[in-house]
Amino acid sequence: MASSSPAGSTKPPSQGPLGLATHPLRPSDIRSDSVEGARSPLDVAAIRRDFPILSRRVHGHRLVYLDNAATTQKPLVVLERLNHYYRSTNANIHRGIHRLAEEATALYEETREHTARFLAATDPRGVVFTSGATGALNLLASSWGHWLRPGDEILLTEMEHHSNLVPWFLVARERGAQVRHIPVTEDGRLDLTRLGELLTERTRIVSLTQVSNVLGTINPIRAIADAAHAVGALVSVDAAQGAPHHAIDVQALGCDALSFSAHKVLGPTGVGVLWVKPDLLERMEPYQGGGEMIREVQMDGATWAEIPHRFEAGTPNIAGVVALGPALDYVERLGYDAIGRHGEAIITYALDRLRGLGGLRILGPTDPTERSGAIAFADPVVHPHDLSTVLDQEGVAIRAGHHCAQPLHRRYGLVATARASFYIYNDRDDVDALVAAIESARRYFG
Numbered sequence: 001m002a003s004s005s006p007a008g009s010t011k012p013p014s015q016g017p018l019g020l021a022t023h024p025l026r027p028s029d030i031r032s033d034s035v036e037g038a039r040s041p042l043d044v045a046a047i048r049r050d051f052p053i054l055s056r057r058v059h060g061h062r063l064v065y066l067d068n069a070a071t072t073q074k075p076l077v078v079l080e081r082l083n084h085y086y087r088s089t090n091a092n093i094h095r096g097i098h099r100l101a102e103e104a105t106a107l108y109e110e111t112r113e114h115t116a117r118f119l120a121a122t123d124p125r126g127v128v129f130t131s132g133a134t135g136a137l138n139l140l141a142s143s144w145g146h147w148l149r150p151g152d153e154i155l156l157t158e159m160e161h162h163s164n165l166v167p168w169f170l171v172a173r174e175r176g177a178q179v180r181h182i183p184v185t186e187d188g189r190l191d192l193t194r195l196g197e198l199l200t201e202r203t204r205i206v207s208l209t210q211v212s213n214v215l216g217t218i219n220p221i222r223a224i225a226d227a228a229h230a231v232g233a234l235v236s237v238d239a240a241q242g243a244p245h246h247a248i249d250v251q252a253l254g255c256d257a258l259s260f261s262a263h264k265v266l267g268p269t270g271v272g273v274l275w276v277k278p279d280l281l282e283r284m285e286p287y288q289g290g291g292e293m294i295r296e297v298q299m300d301g302a303t304w305a306e307i308p309h310r311f312e313a314g315t316p317n318i319a320g321v322v323a324l325g326p327a328l329d330y331v332e333r334l335g336y337d338a339i340g341r342h343g344e345a346i347i348t349y350a351l352d353r354l355r356g357l358g359g360l361r362i363l364g365p366t367d368p369t370e371r372s373g374a375i376a377f378a379d380p381v382v383h384p385h386d387l388s389t390v391l392d393q394e395g396v397a398i399r400a401g402h403h404c405a406q407p408l409h410r411r412y413g414l415v416a417t418a419r420a421s422f423y424i425y426n427d428r429d430d431v432d433a434l435v436a437a438i439e440s441a442r443r444y445f446g
């Protein structure tokens with residue numbers, strides 16, 4: 001089988017249980033300098049060759065994909081793993097005593113171990129596969145919700161995605177708990193001067209995003225986690241936007257639980273990860289009942305399987321989980337140091353160019369080192385949906401709307417924004433194409 005060539009680091013290619021070489025590497029794909037001076041440490045041209053979709057044309061133009069906060073594109077290694085899995089291995093896991101079932105189970109469990117290493121978690125039993133970050137947060141809210149009593153408080157922030165708001169609203173309503181929020185400042189930071197008054201002995205849970213999907217703000221998770229633990233609260237981190245851009249170390253973050261989606265880190269859709277400290281996971285109530293999550297079932301009751309299987313009822317997205325492995329390999333081989341420096345260079349350049357247009361209201365911190373991934377902005381004349389439509393005609397894919405963060409938009413007196421979000425295969429040409437397309441939209445709308 002042909003294998004692709006991810007633009008990677010200097011680690012040797014890894015082999016899965018089926019002996020698939022996943023990553024023949026070209027060390028030259030990581031640069032210490034670049035064509036743009038010291039701006040990006042990645043060889044974007046080499047990376048782009050690993051992503052077949054990036055060579056397609058849209059409305060006669062080169063595709064400029066700037067909707068990475070919604071989902072990232074997939075490298076060949078991920079596509080090949082999906083294809084290979086279905087062509088050579090496909091079977092249900094954990095149940096069958098035949099060759100295919102054993103191979104499928106080994107691949108699935110190997111990905112669990114890989115994911116634990118990716119999160120710097122010591123015990124793979126803390127890793128639960130879900131349908132996405134949304135699935136992970138619903139599981140967590142439902143299960144931790146069992147421990148809430150009337151009057152208890154859940155502390156969220158004003159910059160959360162709806163996936164880290166609504167699940168908590170549901171449990172708060174059921175248990176008679178209150179939801180409170182850390183507000184955001186005008187320049188898109190959490191207003192931590194309010195933390196002392198918001199964290200009290202009534203606070204049972206603090207759940208917040210590592211990186212805002214609208215503002216791009218990188219939050220000081222460790223400091224908030226320490227303050228939350230000091231009042232006895234549990235801490236959940238939504239790393240859906242953090243995991244693509246930052247090395248995750250659950251010990252260093254000091255959280256009790258963390259969620260992310262595979263599809264935002266080059267992996268397939270329909271797969272998410274919930275990590276919970278294993279001793280805490282042991283004490284949590286199951287979320288869904290069904291096959292796989294039980295030890296024994298009687299006509300009138302059941303006992304639960306060991307963690308993490310207790311939280312994975314039914315047949316999971318096996319192929320998707322298996323294909324998460326090469327996605328994690330890909331980012332690990334590039335290295336988060338290089339990914340971070342590339343991201344910062346692109347954000348710096350994009351902020352400069354967008355500011356240069358004049359008149360745009362750009363949300364989030366002005367300092368590029370305090371943000372990653374996304375830049376949301378509003379034009380005083382052109383509505384974000386119109387902007388997105390005109391940009392699409394020029395092959396530029398951005399997102400327009402509230403980005404599942406309505407309370408945050410309301411905070412800034414906005415209903416919608418346009419959002420450009422960047423990843424490892426974007427370069428200055430993409431930013432230039434974005435800016436040129438905004439200029440033509442402005443001309444079109446007068």
Ligand SMILES: Cc1ncc(COP(=O)(O)O)c(C=O)c1O
Nearest residue numbers: 132133134161163213240241261
């Ligand atoms: C910060 C944040 N949290 C959660 C989610 C939900 O992720 P998913 O739709 O993959 O479940 C998103 C998706 O955009 C997000 O940006």
